[in-house]
Amino acid sequence: MDRKPSLFEVDEKIYRRYDWRKQLFCRTNIDPNFEHYKQDVYKKAKEFLKEEKEGYTRLDYALNMAAWKLYQIYKQIPKDKIREMGIFESGRRLPKYEVKHTARMSRIIKKVASFFGASITGIARVNEKWVYSHDCDGKPIDLSAYKYVIVMAIEMEPEPMGSSPSVTTAISTALGYAKLSFLSMHVAEFIRYLGYLAMESINDTGLSIPMAIEAGLGKLGRIGLLVTPQFGPRVQLCKVFTNLPLEPDNPQGNGILDVCKKCKLCALACEVQAISFDDEPSFHIQSPTNNPGVKKWYINPEKCYHFWYENSVDCSTCIEACPYSKIEKKRASEFWNV
Numbered sequence: 221m222d223r224k225p226s227l228f229e230v231d232e233k234i235y236r237r238y239d240w241r242k243q244l245f246c247r248t249n250i251d252p253n254f255e256h257y258k259q260d261v262y263k264k265a266k267e268f269l270k271e272e273k274e275g276y277t278r279l280d281y282a283l284n285m286a287a288w289k290l291y292q293i294y295k296q297i298p299k300d301k302i303r304e305m306g307i308f309e310s311g312r313r314l315p316k317y318e319v320k321h322t323a324r325m326s327r328i329i330k331k332v333a334s335f336f337g338a339s340i341t342g343i344a345r346v347n348e349k350w351v352y353s354h355d356c357d358g359k360p361i362d363l364s365a366y367k368y369v370i371v372m373a374i375e376m377e378p379e380p381m382g383s384s385p386s387v388t389t390a391i392s393t394a395l396g397y398a399k400l401s402f403l404s405m406h407v408a409e410f411i412r413y414l415g416y417l418a419m420e421s422i423n424d425t426g427l428s429i430p431m432a433i434e435a436g437l438g439k440l441g442r443i444g445l446l447v448t449p450q451f452g453p454r455v456q457l458c459k460v461f462t463n464l465p466l467e468p469d470n471p472q473g474n475g476i477l478d479v480c481k482k483c484k485l486c487a488l489a490c491e492v493q494a495i496s497f498d499d500e501p502s503f504h505i506q507s508p509t510n511n512p513g514v515k516k517w518y519i520n521p522e523k524c525y526h527f528w529y530e531n532s533v534d535c536s537t538c539i540e541a542c543p544y545s546k547i548e549k550k551r552a553s554e555f556w557n558v
């Protein structure tokens with residue numbers, strides 16, 4: 221595995237690879253001390269439905285649950301089973317496809333990613349620093365067989381956005397996960413049929429944001445998300461790890477979005493102050509879920525997650541507030557004006 225100098229200021233005395241058991245979605249399942257252990261994020265939905273609240277209607281919840289469908293199925297398929305899903309099994313026994321020009325192979329991968337729905341694609345060497353040390357079950361993660369990571373961003377559907385926090389807006393997030401499932405599985409399968417290793421990944425296995433930054437997709441914002449030039453933070457990320465010979469892309473300058481030092485719109489928009497107001501990025505962590513040792517604006521994921529429970533659905537208010545997302549504020553009911 222190649223080691224690449226980090227784009228971020230990293231305190232090597234402190235920094236350790238992230239253990240995914242610290243992440244809130246894992247803690248919901250494995251940490252009995254976590255406030256929302258084994259709780260259903262939709263538990264307040266019934267109250268909101270009774271109130272007939274705008275943006276929390278029966279239509280909104282039905283569409284939201286429908287949009288999650290493919291991702292829910294994808295999560296239940298063990299990764300080794302995904303690899304057995306191909307129909308033309310004999311195709312895998314053909315000799316390895318010979319890669320004569322890595323630059324052309326990279327262009328082919330980007331074309332294939334775009335064919336399967338990627339809005340932006342970049343390639344980086346696998347940097348062990350951003351690979352999780354353990355998965356949610358406590359199994360150590362070793363990606364030494366994979367040399368490159370193909371990072372793909374999909375644009376979140378703008379139409380339902382603009383009324384966060386609401387179930388109407390959350391439809392975009394749910395649909396995004398379905399698209400990421402579809403995209404990552406198909407790109408990985410294409411590579412396997414060329415005779416190379418490929419492992420699809422959404423939030424699992426490694427930190428998508430620094431990988432995306434190293435692959436040239438954008439920079440890290442105060443918001444704690446990747447900010448892309450094309451869609452701002454209004455993107456969702458997936459990745460494919462592979463040993464297919466490729467040519468890595470160049471990052472866009474340093475890893476931190478400098479404009480965020482002055483702009484604090486995402487922090488002002490957050491109802492629970494989960495986003496830092498500090499002028500400068502720092503090493504100050506906000507919660508045990510944060511991974512210390514990188515200079516950035518740490519968000520407070522507990523505050524954010526708690527708000528999702530109170531709101532009965534996830535939230536995108538900070539994404540909508542970022543000028544780079546290009547989202548206009550509107551009423552949730554407008555989506556259903558047919």
Ligand code: SF4
Binds near residue numbers: 491523524536539
């Ligand atoms: S998702 Fe909502 S609660 Fe979480 S940081 Fe953004 S605005 Fe705050």
Ligand code: SF4
Binds near residue numbers: 479480484486487
């Ligand atoms: S809203 Fe402003 S501070 Fe927040 S990520 Fe976007 S540009 Fe940066």
